[in-house]
Every structure is written in C-alpha cells, then in structure tokens.
Amino acid sequence: MIDLYTIGSQHPGTDPTWTTIDIQGTVKDHPITPARRLAGLTYKPKTRLYYTVAPTNPEGPLLCSISTAGALEILGPTGQNMTGGIAYHAADDCFYALSNEFDGSVKIYRITMSGQAGELFTIALGVAVGLTYVPASDTFYALITQDNFTWFYSIKKSSTVTKLFGAGLRVFGGLCHSPSENLFYFVANEEDGCSYLWTLALSGSVVKRMGLGYNLNHAGISMAPWFGGTMNIESLLEGERFVSGETILLDANILDATGPSWNSDGIAWQSSIAGPLGTGSPTVTLSPGTHVITASKERLKQSVTVRVFADLGELYKAAPSPAEIGRVLGDFTFHWVDGTSGDPTQQWESYPGFPFDQTSPDPSRTAVIAKLDVLRHQRFSQPLPYGTAATAYEQVRLNTHTIRVSLDTALNMAGGGVINLNRTFATWWNNPATPTVAAPYVHSLYLFNHESRHNEPDDPGHTTCTAWTGAGAVDNGMDATFEPGSGFARATLYTMWVYKYARYDPPAIRSEAKNITLQFKDRLCAHPTSSNLLVKALLTELWNA
Known part of the structure; x- marks a missing residue:
C-alpha cells in the first residue's frame, strides 16, 4: 500500500524523484515529469x-501541482525562498508556506491557488524544513533546524508561535x-x-520507523x-437482490481520515463466484447465486x-x-x-414492523415495498411507449412523492403527487378468495402505474x-381515449409491455400480463x-384480431 508520497533524490546531482513509501517496508521511485527541483508537499x-x-x-x-502518478503542472509564479514547506488550509482554500530568508529568519506566507504570496509574520531564526496543518486543532506545525538540531514548533494564524520540543539531529525531509x-x-x-x-507525537515521542535509502x-x-x-462501496447495498442479466454498476470511493473521498480509479473488483470483475467503475452482469463482491485498493478492502x-419471479x-x-x-x-x-x-x-411471509393473508409493509422494488428492476427490450423516464419506476418517481396505504376498503386513487392505495396492495395477493397465495406481482404493479398516471x-x-365492447357504462370509470389516455390506458400499455418485451419477468408473469391486458377492453x-408501430402491432394481436 502507498502510505506516503515524498519528493526527494536518491543520489546527489540527480533529478528529484516521486517516491512512494509503504510503511511495511517498500520504497519505490518514479520520475517527476517534467523534472524540477521541488520543495514541500x-x-x-x-x-x-x-x-x-x-x-x-x-x-x-x-x-505547481503534482498528480499521484508524478505529473507536474505549473500553476503560476509565487514568492521567493519558499523552501521550508507548504500546507493546504481548506477554510480559505489557500496554501501556507515557510520561507528561508537570506538573513536567517523563517517567515510564513499565505499563497493563493494562483501562486500569489503574501507575507504574514516571522516564525523564528533557523532553517525551516517542514510544515503541515492539523484541521482538528486549527494549528500549523513546523520543523526548524537551529545549530544542527531540529525543533518542533506550533504556529497559530493569530501569530502565536510555540517552540515545543526537540525532534533530533539533521532533520531535512519535510x-x-x-x-x-x-x-x-x-x-x-x-x-x-x-x-x-x-x-513524532505531540507527547514528545520520536520514533525511527524505517530506512528510505540515501x-x-x-x-x-x-x-x-x-x-x-x-x-466505501457506493453502488451496492448489503444483501441487495439482482436478476441474472441485469446491468450492475460497481462504484466505490475511499474516505480519507478527514472525510473527503478519493474516487474509484484503480479500485479492483472481485466476485466470490465469478472472479475478477474489473477496475474503476465497471458495469457487470452476474450469474444466479449469492456473490460476495469485494472492492480493494492498496490494503483497503470492503x-x-x-x-x-x-x-424477477424468483427475486420477488x-x-x-x-x-x-x-x-x-x-x-x-x-x-x-x-x-x-x-x-x-x-x-x-396489529401488523408491526416489516414481516416477510408470502403465505400470510395479513397486511404487511414489506408487501408494498417488495412490489415496488420489483418495479425498480423491471426492464424491457423496447423503450416504454409512455412517459419520459427510462424505467417505469423512475416514471412514477417523476410525479409521485407520497404513497398512502390504507387498511380499509377505500378506492385506489391519486392526484397532486399522492397515490392512495387500499388494503389489497399491502397483502401478497389481491384476491380475497386465495389470500395465502403469493400473487403475480403484475396485478399490483399495473394498478400502481394506473394511479401514477393521475399524478x-x-x-x-x-x-x-x-364501452366500445357494448358493456354498460361505469361512471367516471373509463378512459375516453387510448392516446393520450388516463389510468386504464397506462395500465394497458404497461401490461402489454410486460407481456411482449419484458426482459426479466418469467413466462408465467408475462402470460398473466396478457390476460390482464385483455380484461381492460371494457375500460376504454x-x-x-x-x-x-409496436403498440399498434400489439393491439392487432391482442385486441383487434
């Protein structure tokens, strides 16, 4: 693992190197391009x-800026003699740097992101060899050598400077x-x-860790x-369900000790079943089974x-x-x-929590969630013939913000971004005659898409x-037209697409969707x-033959 980056030269007279340090014992040198003498990091x-x-x-x-690969980029001219160390200060998005002046004094400067430097105050007499900032205490710390011995200083922006204790002889390295x-x-x-x-610890303890070379x-x-x-794996939830063939984005980042994140570049992905899955943020499909997905970089792993x-039937x-x-x-x-x-x-x-029991006739919050989560995973081989979203789930989210699930027998209805659902949506099967049989989820989802249309x-x-079939009229219960239709037209289009173009729904669900579609004839x-043309072909196949 790369624990530290340093700028240094392994041999006198050679160009500076971009040196990586693994504190378990590995030191590697890389060229800095273009090569320049550099001070502070x-x-x-x-x-x-x-x-x-x-x-x-x-x-x-x-x-200058420098990437983790050692690529150097010039940002702009800055102040003279800035050889004593540099530290980033997030609160004002600036750098602070120590200068080693010709008169033997050490001064601290504030440097903008463009390089403009402004002197603040004098720190001490000596030679500054390192500067860092600790946000938790809002304090800068510096190493300053005086008469061949290096001291550890604390520095406040208020100009309070404290000589804390000795760090040792011949400290030169930031x-x-x-x-x-x-x-x-x-x-x-x-x-x-x-x-x-x-x-070095604030208690005064100074410990030699490892050799770095010359x-x-x-x-x-x-x-x-x-x-x-x-x-931090961003894209997968613990215990999450997917369908074989479903495209899965793998994404992760690294949270450093101060909170900000490092992106997924170089993160390696592995499946306990499928083996290596790629690096960075790949998209993959997985075979059926329980996969342990691991993201790793350096010694970090999750x-x-x-x-x-x-x-989708098995997922449900x-x-x-x-x-x-x-x-x-x-x-x-x-x-x-x-x-x-x-x-x-x-x-x-009377029905606390989120129980999962598809053989129970009792209402369950999980029954509602499980049906909606099926809608999240549902995909089609042809674009949906309605709305503007890529999926039926996202089409609902565009216009619906609230879902009310009632335990009485009130009608299902929607408006103003709210969908009201009755008791049957909270049970596993909406047929009271067979309450302990897990329903084909398409029955509830066509209803949900129907009501979503009203928002x-x-x-x-x-x-x-x-109705055009000759059936008796139902007050306020039909759609005047098919395009642009209301709830029944939307439900019809949804079930037609499940029947014909569903990618993950099993044959039994697709067959049931066809049966439901045929039942909507007396609602238009x-x-x-x-x-x-795709809808027209299905109308010919299912309705107008």
Whole structure:
C-alpha cells in the first residue's frame, strides 16, 4: 500500500524523484515529469492533487501541482525562498508556506491557488524544513533546524508561535500529519547520508520507523489520500437482490481520515463466484447465486453480499434486505393509514414492523415495498411507449412523492403527487378468495402505474361513457381515449409491455400480463388506436384480431 508520497533524490546531482513509501517496508521511485527541483508537499482533497513549490527556476519560483502518478503542472509564479514547506488550509482554500530568508529568519506566507504570496509574520531564526496543518486543532506545525538540531514548533494564524520540543539531529525531509494516528511523519538523515522515516507525537515521542535509502534531503512528504481511510462501496447495498442479466454498476470511493473521498480509479473488483470483475467503475452482469463482491485498493478492502436470481419471479419470492427496504422508503414519503377505529384488523399496530411471509393473508409493509422494488428492476427490450423516464419506476418517481396505504376498503386513487392505495396492495395477493397465495406481482404493479398516471400534468382523467365492447357504462370509470389516455390506458400499455418485451419477468408473469391486458377492453370508451408501430402491432394481436 502507498502510505506516503515524498519528493526527494536518491543520489546527489540527480533529478528529484516521486517516491512512494509503504510503511511495511517498500520504497519505490518514479520520475517527476517534467523534472524540477521541488520543495514541500501538501494535498488538496477537492482536486485530488498534491502541491509543491519549484523554488529555483530561472524565471522565478513557481507553484505547481503534482498528480499521484508524478505529473507536474505549473500553476503560476509565487514568492521567493519558499523552501521550508507548504500546507493546504481548506477554510480559505489557500496554501501556507515557510520561507528561508537570506538573513536567517523563517517567515510564513499565505499563497493563493494562483501562486500569489503574501507575507504574514516571522516564525523564528533557523532553517525551516517542514510544515503541515492539523484541521482538528486549527494549528500549523513546523520543523526548524537551529545549530544542527531540529525543533518542533506550533504556529497559530493569530501569530502565536510555540517552540515545543526537540525532534533530533539533521532533520531535512519535510513534515506531514496522519489524522487517523494523530502522528507526524518526517525524514531525517544519518551521518552516512542514509535517510530514515520517523514519527513524532505531540507527547514528545520520536520514533525511527524505517530506512528510505540515501539523500532524501529536503524532501517534501505527505500522506497518501487513502492512508488511514476506509473503502466505501457506493453502488451496492448489503444483501441487495439482482436478476441474472441485469446491468450492475460497481462504484466505490475511499474516505480519507478527514472525510473527503478519493474516487474509484484503480479500485479492483472481485466476485466470490465469478472472479475478477474489473477496475474503476465497471458495469457487470452476474450469474444466479449469492456473490460476495469485494472492492480493494492498496490494503483497503470492503465486501458486500448480493443475491442474484434467475428472473424477477424468483427475486420477488426472496425477502428484500433492510437496505433495500430503506432505499424504497427513501424514494417516497409513506403514510400507513389506519381504517375503522376500534377494528384491530384495520390498525397498522396489529401488523408491526416489516414481516416477510408470502403465505400470510395479513397486511404487511414489506408487501408494498417488495412490489415496488420489483418495479425498480423491471426492464424491457423496447423503450416504454409512455412517459419520459427510462424505467417505469423512475416514471412514477417523476410525479409521485407520497404513497398512502390504507387498511380499509377505500378506492385506489391519486392526484397532486399522492397515490392512495387500499388494503389489497399491502397483502401478497389481491384476491380475497386465495389470500395465502403469493400473487403475480403484475396485478399490483399495473394498478400502481394506473394511479401514477393521475399524478402526471397531462392526465385527462376518466370519463362516463359506454364501452366500445357494448358493456354498460361505469361512471367516471373509463378512459375516453387510448392516446393520450388516463389510468386504464397506462395500465394497458404497461401490461402489454410486460407481456411482449419484458426482459426479466418469467413466462408465467408475462402470460398473466396478457390476460390482464385483455380484461381492460371494457375500460376504454373508444376502439384503441396508436401511432406507435409496436403498440399498434400489439393491439392487432391482442385486441383487434
């Protein structure tokens, strides 16, 4: 694992190197391009870049950025003599740097992101060799050598400077702070020129950690963004369900010890079943089974378990994980509405929590969540013939913000962004004659899509008419036209698409969707017609043959 980055030279007279340090014992050198003498090193989380000063250019000192790969970029000219260290200060999005003046004094400067430097105050007499900033205490810390001995200083922006204690002899190699350990790291040379990594604690403890090679004189040093951090898988929920063939985005970041995140570049993904899945943010499909998905970079690692099913019917039979339930609850505002007062069968307190039992006739919040989560995963081989969203679930979310689930027998209805659902939506099967049989979820989802249509701004609503089949009129219970239709037209289009173009729904669900489609004939006032060729073909197949 890369724990620290340093700027230094392994041999006298050679170009500076971009040196990575693994505190378990590995030191590697990489070229800096273009090569320049550099002083100081600090990291800015927002840009994910390091910053340093090139102090000895013919055209004058320069503020530079440097990537983790060692690519140097000039940002602009900056102040003279900035060889004593540099530190980023997030509160004012500026750098602070120490100068080693010709008169032997050390001064602190504030440097803008463009490189403009302004002197603040004098720190001490001596030679500054490192500067770092600790946000938790809002304090800068510096290493300053006086008469061949290096001292540890604290510096406040108010100009309060305190000489704390001695750090040792011949400290030349910069200074940085590890928030996760609350330790400082620096480099010091032995008399033979060999450089060593040391740690320093505010208690005064100074410990030699490991050898680094020779002549890392005046090396800038900074922690790696992921040192002391944690891997954070963004795209997968623990216990999440997927369907075989469903496209899954793998994405993660690294939270460093101060909170900001490092992106997914270089993160490696592995499945306990499928093996390597790629690096960065790949999209994958997984075979059925329980996969342990692991994201790793350097020594950081996180794993989540996901469940993959052969089709949506099998997914529906598996209990959603708590994280999946929480996601749906976060997508909408839910109100769990009691029915008749005094009737315990119509009180949600009689059915606490989120039980999963598809053989039970009792209402369950999980029944509502599980149906909506099926809609999240449903995909079609042809674009939906209605709305503007890519999926039916997202089409609902565009216009619906609240879902009210009542335990009485009130009608299902919607308007103003609210969908009101009756008791049957909260049971596993909406047929009272067979209450302990898990329903084909398409029965509830066509109803949900129907009611969602009433929340869309251009919904024409139902009307009173005589159905084109000759069936008796239902007051305010039919759609006057098929395009642009209201709730029954939307439900018809949805079930037609499940029947013909569903990618993950099993044959039994697709067959049931066909049967439901045929039942909608007496809910439209006019013979259905469509300008969409795919819809027109289905109308010919199912309705107009």
